[in-house]
Structures are given as C-alpha cells and as structure tokens.
Amino acid sequence: MxxxxxxxxxxxxxxxxxxxxxxxxxxxxxxxxxxxxxxxxNFGLFADNFSTAMSKLNRENDINTVKEFASKYNWNESLDQIFKNEDFEAIVLTNKKQEIIWVNDGFKKMTGFHKNYAIKKTPSFLQGSKTCEITRETIREKIKENKPFAGTVINYRKNKTPYKCEIKIFPLFSKDTTHYIALEKAV
Structure with missing residues (x-):
C-alpha cells in the first residue's frame, strides 16, 4: 500500500x-x-508552498511600507541593505523621540499587542522585571550615538509572559537622524 x-x-x-x-x-x-x-x-506540499509564498509576500509588503516612509522622510539609508539577509517577525518604526509610529502585523503575532495600542508609545512598554538593565542602557547609548544596536533583550507579551527578543536597531537619517527602525524576532 x-x-x-x-x-x-x-x-x-x-x-x-x-x-x-x-x-x-x-x-x-x-x-x-x-x-x-x-x-x-500532496495537500501538505500545497499548504507548505502556500505558507512560504504568503510569508514572502508579507515580508515584501512590510518592506514596501517602510520604503514609503523612507520616501516621505527622505532617508538616506539603503533599506535594501538593512533588510538583506535579515530574518525578522516584527518591524518597529519610531521617531526621534522613540515613539512608535508604525509596526507590522508580525508585531501583534509576536507580542499580542494590537498595532493601534503600540502607536505613540516607546518600545520600553514591552520591557519588565527580567529585562536586563545593562542591555537597556546599551540600547540608550547606541541611540544617543546614532549607531546601530544588535542584541537580545527580554521583553513581555500582552499576556505578561517573558520572551527573548533578538533585536537590531538602525538609525535612519535625512540630514540628521529622524527615525529608528528595529527588526525583531523571538528566539
């Protein structure tokens, strides 16, 4: 058989x-x-291919949305270089004051927080008692120096469960730094 x-x-x-x-x-x-x-x-093969295609399409849509912001704010960075070979679930875009202006759908899937809830908050709302203070300080210093940051931080989901989050933060420039983009994934 x-x-x-x-x-x-x-x-x-x-x-x-x-x-x-x-x-x-x-x-x-x-x-x-x-x-x-x-x-x-072969439905399993179909489902796998469909899932892969949808993930790729979602990634492209997320990147295109960020490129629309880049056009609006005249960022000098090559976003293609930032996204090249990066694996991420969530994208968090903040202004100079680190207030969130946009997150992708992956943000809700990863954190449980609705997109509208995150807008105008700083990403620190995801942190809690197990978040390392040294990591917090390192992130603040890198942002102050307008330098990229890469590391792992303990964040908290909406249901209060902690998770390790690999995060890469990049400053975005026009003449001066105007925004920051963070690519994040649970690890």
Missing part, C-alpha cells in the same frame, strides 16, 4: 505540473472506478 500511495503522490505532482492542453490529452486515461478514489496526497 505504501508503494501505491507513493506512486499516487508522484502522479498527483506530475499531473499538477501539466499545462491544460497536455492534461486534456491524457485525461481519458486517468478515469478510474469509484472504488479506486484516493485522497489528495
């Missing part, structure tokens, strides 16, 4: 790759009796 299922899966994948014209040419050979119907065996 295992071999038969494997062959059916291969046939399913093969048929899926055919053009409509080529499929029509062999369709008459594929008709089977009611007793030989099998479940769709």
């Amino acid at each position: 295992k071999n038969k299922l494997s062959n059916m899966m291969c046939l399913d994948l093969f048929l899926d790759s055919l053009s409509k014209k080529n499929y029509k040419a062999i369709e008459h050979e594929l008709i089977t009796s009611e007793s030989t119907k099998y479940p769709l065996l």
